[in-house]
Amino acid sequence: MRRTRWATGMGAGLLALLAVPAVAMADPATLRMADEGQLPVEVGINSIWVMVAAVLVMFMQAGFAFLEIGFSRGKNAGTIIAKILVNFSIAAICFWAVGFAFAFGDGGSLIGTSGFFLAGDNPTADFPLISLPDGTITVEALFFFQFVFCAVSLAIVWGTTLERVKFGVYVIYAIVFSAIIYPIGAHWIWGGGWVAEQFSVQDFAGSTVVHLIGASGALAVLLLLGARRGKYGNDGKPRAIPGHSMPLFGLGVLILWLGWFGFNPGSTLGALDGRFPEIAAVTNLGAAGGVLAAVAVMWLKVRKIDIGMAGNGAIAGLVAITAPSGYVELWAAPIIGLVAGVVVVFGILAIDKVLDDPVGALSAHGLAGIWGTLACGLFTSDRLAAKNAVGEPGLFYGGGLGQLGNQAVGVIVAFVFVFSASFVTFWLIKKTYGLRVSAEEEEAGLDISEHGMYGYPEQFIPAPELVGYSPANAPVGSATPKATTREVPA
Template sequence: MTQGLAGDGKLPIEVGINSIWVMVAAVLVMFMQAGFAFLEIGFSRGKNAGTIIAKILVNFSIAAICFWAVGFAFAFGDGGSLIGTSGFFVAGENASASFPLINVAEGTVTVETLFFFQFVFCAVSLAIVWGTTLERVKFGVYVIYAIVFSSLIYPIGAHWIWGGGWVAEQFNIQDFAGSTVVHLIGATGGLAVLLLLGARRGKYGNDGKPRAIPGHSMPLFGLGVLILWLGWFGFNPGSTLGALDGRFPEIAAVTNLAAAGGVLAAVAIMWLKVKKIDIGMAGNGAIGGLVAITAPSGFVELWAAPIIGLVAGGIVVYGILAIDKWIDDPVGALSAHGLAGIWGTLACGLFTSPRLAAVGDPGLFYSGDPGQLFNQAVGVVVAFVFVFSASFVTFWLIKKTYGLRVTAEEEEAGLDISEHGMYGYPEQFIPAPELVGYSPAASPAGAASPKATTREVPA
């Protein structure tokens, strides 16, 4: 009989209800992969649009296998303060006994529910890494780093803060749904690879000043942002890991208010700066607000949410403008996920309500005590140092062996054709007669092979 089952072999009804809710939330988080795909496609040039689909599918699949085999056990398995040591392959009749968060007798979710919910979080964190590397990274780099990230880097970071590890034990860090564990960890991996990868060709002029490389589709970018916004209603409310206490609707409201604040702040700042409504900044303002509220969503009252979002929107705008002077981050992930993730984690130390402080202490604005704010800062520093060090070493080894970026010729042609042999938008690049299968002899005079006659669109 599986541990915690009633005498008739059935799960308690509250376990079933909670598991249904968390699985629905997990599916919403999984759908965020579509949001990342559309966002990155929109911010890419047309010659690099197709490769993102392959990247999303392959990374998600690698993370699924690795997190099932070892990552979930390392993150949430019973064991020491540094890493979990039980529950590999989520296997066995009494699998839930390996995971301290699981106790079906007390109405928690099933082990398979917790596994899938935490896996999609890992997959989101991995997706954040790659938005920074668009248009010049070798496809094989995704495969190598995805294995390391989903097997070791993310699980260890998650264990320290969420799985009963030493950071949680010593500092009681508040990170309800992952401003640090998911978003800062992903952005930190992105920073590590960017420092070794370098900028896209043509991004910086001879004077060192950045040049704009516009993405090819703001509508697709906007669709991606809206899908991510929708997915966040699984991300934060689902982290209650239960439905019966009525907390998840309140967390959904907090999440939405912060996102709205992020949009309005980003739009207002750009209007004041350039007298234009910047589409990219509006979208990144939404993401920044969502990232920032991810840690405090289970700890703050509704009134604090738009404030947290407004500050995040400002951080995102000024962060993107500052980072762009030195580092080529095409989607603004270092700012929207990294800086906003730091702010959201610290915001717990300011705004956590005494009513909701299930972990740690109330925030500074309630208690007058900066102790929780200090603990939050420690968690941020520890996560950043660990993930950056592990990621930098991994990417440095990849660079010295396999290589990080495609050749100049492949980058100029576009990753769609150089890595996958077909454009995401074939009609834009391949002459129409050859696109439909005409031979050179049957083509109009002077027509050659698609490779020789490929047209370039403006960068």
């Protein structure tokens, strides 16, 4: 097993991440057993749980894919698969090389400076394990769990860019985001950084660190990218551009819901104290509250059960319960979800009047992420505040306004930093490489213009022409069949 030297930095990172009073390092006997491939039982059990949770979070990439495909028009369905695969792969390399070290390595309050490539300066240093009060896990298990969080945050960024962004933009920003922007934001709140040190922000699983950070990047690129052609009429009013498959969208939402049972319960980083089932129940109640509230609000407004809003209600409830999931009692979870369901509906309707956010990412991940983080300052119980040893109980438990103020500071700092860094990055991309495909390419659809093939060939190419079809002879631009341009007026 590889060894690293950065025990001090990882100890500080886990202090903020798990909010525990102390971190004990593995003893020499345990280290020798690890080297021989014979981990103690508690190490194996906890590492298995963390890896299972991480795989569930990884599966959320499929959820994002189906959700975005469902909300896209058929001529842009295929490109999302390539985007998901490339972004996930870039984040894997960058987070392994530098991101994990920047987020959780030693280095002080601004950024970690040790532990690059999961192999410290001295390869013989005795640090292959991290011992926690909840049990012991391997460094590699912690790394993979934190990597899939970074990948989820990156996936959130692109919800506002569907159907008109150049594919190369994904590549450039993914490198910057997973290597620099996300790790610094995570370090400040989860990795022993200055926000954690000075304000004791409660964010158990990432309403701010994962979801608000992703939504902040999404807002930055949207402001520079602009709306899809045909989204706003001459009078400035928004026009509906329906997605091509609500069943795929619904499947995506359910996959994300499933993945959240790794996201929140997995953040215990241990299985032996039995906390993760309680957190799973809290998570589920929050999601349910979000669905019911969103459906009810839309019924009151239009007397219809809106499919898209039902799904976004689920996402908003899950996002909102992410920060408080380890700090609130069961009774508070559906309330937090209900508020998130109301927020996401009104947020989507308001934002749609001025910004073209095809999947509602700014509301479901941004506004709901803000609400979830602030909710800790209201609902964190005295029992769980003491158990986690982070911050104070919420206002409803007699904790006053102090913790609510600290939560607001975390929200503001994360948004300002990520939005500013992302805006500068996307502005530079726009001035050099460019952000947006041409009008002709947008009309043809990104499947054919960026990838040379259709996600649904039989939908756009007459049957006789399908014989011998390949990307090499596929029509592009003005040669694209008219079926690709008829859905939305220019």
